[in-house]
Amino acid sequence: MTGKAKGSDAVAAQPPTTQRVVKVELGERSYDIIIGQHLEMGGLIKGLRPSVVMVVSDSNVDALYGDRLEFELKTAGVASARFVFPAGEKSKTLSTVERICCECAERGFDRSSVVIALGGGVVGDVAGFAAAVYARGIRHVQIPTTLLAMVDSSVGGKTAVNLPQGKNLVGAFHQPSVVAADIAMLRTLPDREYMAGLAEVVKYGVIWSADFFREIEREAGRIAGRDEEILRDVIAGCCRIKADVVAIDEKEGGVRAILNYGHTVGHAIEAASAYECLHGEAVAAGMLYAALLSERVKGFVMQDVLRIARLLRQFGIEPKNDAVWRGMAWSDIRRAMDVDKKKKGGIPRWILVERMGSVVFGCEVEERVLAETWDVFRRGGLDG
Numbered sequence: 001m002t003g004k005a006k007g008s009d010a011v012a013a014q015p016p017t018t019q020r021v022v023k024v025e026l027g028e029r030s031y032d033i034i035i036g037q038h039l040e041m042g043g044l045i046k047g048l049r050p051s052v053v054m055v056v057s058d059s060n061v062d063a064l065y066g067d068r069l070e071f072e073l074k075t076a077g078v079a080s081a082r083f084v085f086p087a088g089e090k091s092k093t094l095s096t097v098e099r100i101c102c103e104c105a106e107r108g109f110d111r112s113s114v115v116i117a118l119g120g121g122v123v124g125d126v127a128g129f130a131a132a133v134y135a136r137g138i139r140h141v142q143i144p145t146t147l148l149a150m151v152d153s154s155v156g157g158k159t160a161v162n163l164p165q166g167k168n169l170v171g172a173f174h175q176p177s178v179v180a181a182d183i184a185m186l187r188t189l190p191d192r193e194y195m196a197g198l199a200e201v202v203k204y205g206v207i208w209s210a211d212f213f214r215e216i217e218r219e220a221g222r223i224a225g226r227d228e229e230i231l232r233d234v235i236a237g238c239c240r241i242k243a244d245v246v247a248i249d250e251k252e253g254g255v256r257a258i259l260n261y262g263h264t265v266g267h268a269i270e271a272a273s274a275y276e277c278l279h280g281e282a283v284a285a286g287m288l289y290a291a292l293l294s295e296r297v298k299g300f301v302m303q304d305v306l307r308i309a310r311l312l313r314q315f316g317i318e319p320k321n322d323a324v325w326r327g328m329a330w331s332d333i334r335r336a337m338d339v340d341k342k343k344k345g346g347i348p349r350w351i352l353v354e355r356m357g358s359v360v361f362g363c364e365v366e367e368r369v370l371a372e373t374w375d376v377f378r379r380g381g382l383d384g
């Protein structure tokens with residue numbers, strides 16, 4: 001983004017630095033992920049030649065960046081409207097999607113209109129799903145503003161909302177036309193949200209690349225300190241991995257499932273804590289649990305389990321000290337898992353680590369082992 005309009009001081013005018021562009025190769029649905037600082041959004045969106053755009057955002061992000069984006073669109077000659085909903089997972093509902101669609105209809109949106117998701121994963125999922133279903137699908141652009149959204153939720157085309165029965169139960173695959181991640185926007189992100197996003201960064205190393213994991217370990221201090229130079233490369237690295245996985249298996253018929261590493265238990269913790277645990281915090285705990293399970297049933301070496309634990313702790317996520325889920329019995333987790341989608345025929349399938357950077361998916365594990373591992377885990381069995 002450029003710094004001409006009023007809005008957050010956090011993104012003041014500065015010369016643009018080098019950008020990274022990662023391509024998601026999906027034939028006619030291919031698109032670019034652009035990662036940089038102070039990206040010029042107006043021109044980028046004008047390039048899509050939209051009749052009109054709807055900028056969907058939540059109350060926090062709109063207050064920080066809504067005016068700026070509107071100004072940039074106006075300057076670029078792009079007609080736009082804004083839809084803002086209250087920040088938080090509780091807004092990730094069909095009713096929010098309905099209101100967005102009604103707003104689009106009232107403003108005469110057609111197949112050449114574009115929805116822009118300006119925000120974190122909640123905005124991305126809600127706005128992406130609205131774009132997937134409005135007029136049987138219109139284009140959308142993801143402008144992720146949290147670390148989690150930059151490295152994960154904005155890429156790959158999964159969109160969804162929650163039902164009272166569970167997370168992400170209603171959704172669609174709908175790829176964006178472009179993803180534009182402006183790292184400078186992370187300056188305003190609260191520490192807790194930033195740290196939670198780092199859990200997904202760690203995930204990519206564990207599931208796909210031991211070298212990437214080592215790089216994150218090496219640069220952990222700069223990453224935790226939000227050094228934007230290293231962040232640009234780390235975010236690009238995560239997007240590259242996600243793009244590669246999605247290009248192989250767009251609709252999660254197989255290998256894409258590995259991106260859910262740590263999410264089987266993570267989603268259950270999130271739901272059982274009534275969303276008191278952030279997604280990334282819950283995933284961090286889920287990843288450690290799955291790592292410990294991998295040690296028991298796949299021979300994943302304990303030394304590497306402890307490396308994951310150490311890195312998460314270094315990033316301040318401290319998953320094992322989270323009283324919210326530490327107090328949960330395996331039966332609480334299991335109940336929450338039962339409404340989750342990642343099981344076939346009632347049996348949960350696990351993504352387990354064989355060695356750093358290499359996982360297997362679709363694994364069944366005996367219930368007794370699952371429960372025992374949970375007890376070891378929540379009693380601090382990884383404190384070493």
Ligand SMILES: NC(=O)c1ccc[n+]([C@@H]2O[C@H](COP(=O)([O-])OP(=O)(O)OC[C@H]3O[C@@H](n4cnc5c(N)ncnc54)[C@H](O)[C@@H]3O)[C@@H](O)[C@H]2O)c1
Nearest residue numbers: 060061087120121122123145146148153158185188189279
């Ligand atoms: N579609 C996918 O592939 C996918 C993948 C992972 C997660 N998700 C979903 O993403 C959601 C979690 O996303 P999230 O962690 O980004 O949460 P979020 O969207 O709720 O954002 C977290 C908080 O940070 C605020 N915020 C966002 N950007 C900010 C900024 N730059 N400065 C200041 N505040 C800012 C938001 O208003 C919110 O209060 C969950 O619903 C999860 O299911 C989807």
